[in-house]
Amino acid sequence: MSEIQETLLQSLEAFQTTQLVKNKYENILEHLDSGVILFDSEGVLTFINVQMARLLEISRKSLTGLTLLQILRHPQLSRYKKKKILRIYRETIFHRKRYHELSDETGRQWLLTVTYGDQMDGDFLFSVKDVSDFKQIEQTAYRNDKLAMLGKISASIAHEIRNPLTAIRGFIQLLRPHLTKLGKDEYARIILTEIDRANDIIYEFLNSSKPSAPQTTVIPVSSLLKEVVLLTESEALMNGCEVVLLDESTPLHISVDVKQIKQVILNIIKNAMDAIADQGHEHTGRIEIRTRKDHKNVNICISDNGKGMDHITLSHLFDPFFTTKETGTGLGLSVSYRIIKNHRGYISVDSKVGKGTEFVISLPIVEMS
Ligand SMILES: Nc1ncnc2c1ncn2[C@@H]1O[C@H](COP(=O)(O)OP(=O)(O)O)[C@@H](O)[C@H]1O
Ligand SMILES: [Mg+2]
Structure with a gap:
């Protein structure tokens, strides 16, 4: 073989190899x-x-x-x-x-x-x-971080505030007859409601700070929901809205800390009532509670036809202290989120401004043999 032929052959081989490599990379890219x-x-x-x-x-x-x-x-x-x-x-x-x-x-x-x-x-x-999963993890981590910090701070100060408040409350009650005589009963009433409000905040605080392994009992979802609806009836009437419980056909059992889960559902219903009240008096409010089986979970869906939320509110919903209400604490949903997480469940939300909102609480079903 001449030298020229050899060089030609070599370059051809080199070309083929590059072509192969190129095809391979293009394939990967594709x-x-x-x-x-x-x-x-x-x-x-x-x-x-x-x-x-x-x-x-x-x-x-x-x-x-x-x-x-x-x-x-x-x-x-x-x-x-x-x-x-x-x-x-x-x-x-x-x-x-x-x-x-x-x-x-x-x-x-x-x-x-x-x-x-x-x-x-x-x-x-x-x-x-696609970074959706990453974003979701990032958000959850951020939220959990905040909640853990909230827990530590609240545990250390809540008790310290609560004790003097109890003392103040007691003394105001002792003074009340004297204030009434002076025609200043109104002052006593305001002081007492404000102390109660402060106590409510601390109560929610403490609840969110408890590392609380839930005290679980196995209970049919329907009976839990019935009890909660009973608790809300009078307030719903006052707000001019109805709370409707749609029963599931087959009984589903969950293993939960009844007090905690009741608190979660009450928080959500209470928010729904507020959202309905904001729609004005002529608006007929309706809160619907349904349960649905979904694989190994039971979904408790709570929907309202209140004012709904924009996406900024939606993205901060579970943040501690996030509230859009003048007298809100912004703790209801962050506490609820934590409680459901402790039960190995999750909460999701869907909402449309001016139309309404649906919260779905998913909890693991307990199979009854
Ligand atoms: N069903 C709902 N409809 C409209 N907005 C809601 C609803 N539930 C919650 N929100 C919004 O989420 C915020 C946070 O709720 P929450 O944590 O319970 O605190 P709070 O009720 O004290 O404001 C509320 O201020 C409100 O803006
Ligand atoms: Mg609330």
Whole structure:
């Protein structure tokens, strides 16, 4: 073999190997679970992988070779996505932003990273990955952290405040007849209600701070719910709303600390009544309580037709001290969250402004043999 032939053969082999490697990498890129899309310096799409096409809900074939402008005019591109793409474009070009957090129509969260500059030869590479689970874990961790801290602080100060309050309450009661004589009974009444309010806050505080392994008993869900509804009836009447308990067909049992779970349901019903009251007097309030079996859990659904919540309220709902009410403590739901978590259950919420809210408490079912 001549020298030339040998060199040719070598370069051919080298070429084949690069081609193989290239195919391999392209293949990997194509089937990555992150979405990848590449534009050249003229704004023409030169590469898009399977996942990205799936996210855009447009076939890869009909996208390759299009410019960004043409993609924006693509008949299959939803308005929602069009808006998002325009926003990303603006922020990338004008504000040089390289990371974008996005949520899609179904509420999943995505992180989009833009790479461009010297290392990219004028190309723009966009990659998106689903970070919903991560976000969820982050949020839960943050919430648990806050609750643990709240627990420590409250345990140490609650008792210290409660004792003097009890003493004050006692003395005011002793003074009450004298105040009445002076025509100042109103003062005594105000002092007493304010002390009771302070005590309520401390009570909720203490409850949230207890490391409380729940004192569990096995009980049918329906009887627990019946008792709770009885407790709320008079207040519901006063607020001009009805509390309706829809019975399940088969009896389901749960193993719970009855007092604690009652407190959770009462908290949620009480919030529902407040949300209904905010809708005005003409509005007929209705709170519905249903139970549903769901695999190994029982779901207790509590829905109201009150004022509902916007997404800012929704995202802070379980934070200690978060309240939108003038006289709220913001502890009801954070305590409830903790109680349900201690029972190895979870709470979820769905709400629409002006329409209403549904809380779902899921607790493990106890199989009765
Ligand atoms: N059913 C509901 N409808 C509308 N908003 C609600 C509902 N439940 C809770 N919220 C909102 O969540 C906030 C926190 O509730 P919670 O922890 O019980 O504290 P509080 O009732 O003392 O404000 C409330 O202030 C309210 O804005
Ligand atoms: Mg409340």
